[in-house]
Amino acid sequence: MMRRGHTAFYLSTLLLLLLFVGVLAVLTGVFSQAQRKSAEARELTTATALARNAAEALSAAHDETELAHILRENDNIQQEEGGICAFYDQAQQPSAEGFYRVHLTYEPQSTPGGTLVRSTITVETEKGTQPLCSLSTAVYIRGGQEP
């Protein structure tokens, strides 16, 4: 009688613990999904801010050399054919081997009054294959002077 009571107790405890472990497994999945979404949100926000910064740098520059000069910090710039690549770490700080890669195209076009520079800015991470943020902008430089 005593032994049967103990067996029932152990079985109930085991059942409860198994149920608890099952619930914990489900909750771990939910927490990891939340963590993943949170990381995505952080990366997207940072990428958007970097794209905006690059667009403002383009507006402030009068030519491609000046644009590279504005963006250059901690040797984070690579000049490429028809554009510039800038690298930033996860804290948005310029870094030679950054996590974020900001690519700006620089397409000047002569107009009767000056130069219209069109640019496409793309931000991607070192792990991602798809760009996180991509925007097109332009700046008009009147007569080669300040816009």
Add this chain to the structure above:
Amino acid sequence: MRQNTKQIGILGVLLLAVTVCLSVLAVLALTTAEADRRLAERNREVTVQTYTQEREAQIWLSEADGQMKSGTVLAELPGTQTHNGITLKMLQGGENEAFVIGLTDDGAGSYRVVLWKPVTDWAPNTDIGTLWAG
């Protein structure tokens, strides 16, 4: 036997309380992260739209400048209106968005940009639905 039943009851209640607390935390964490992600998406959309409008405005300015260089008077630029000496051009963007550019004659045969801003035609929703009259 009675002692064992009591112990399993305490254990059950304890595990139930822990489970409920963890479940609430998990749901809160997930909904917060999802809201953050949606906000980040919206931020990206707005930024892309803003710079698309900026690009259209810069292209229009380059064309207008070219027309003025070839002799067109500021007030006669196509698609513009003049108010209080300011020549205004409105470029329609999205559904309720536009970009307004204002130029004035600087008196030396050139112009100054005096207005350069995106505008949103926002109308508050005044329909509050059917409320309980009491």
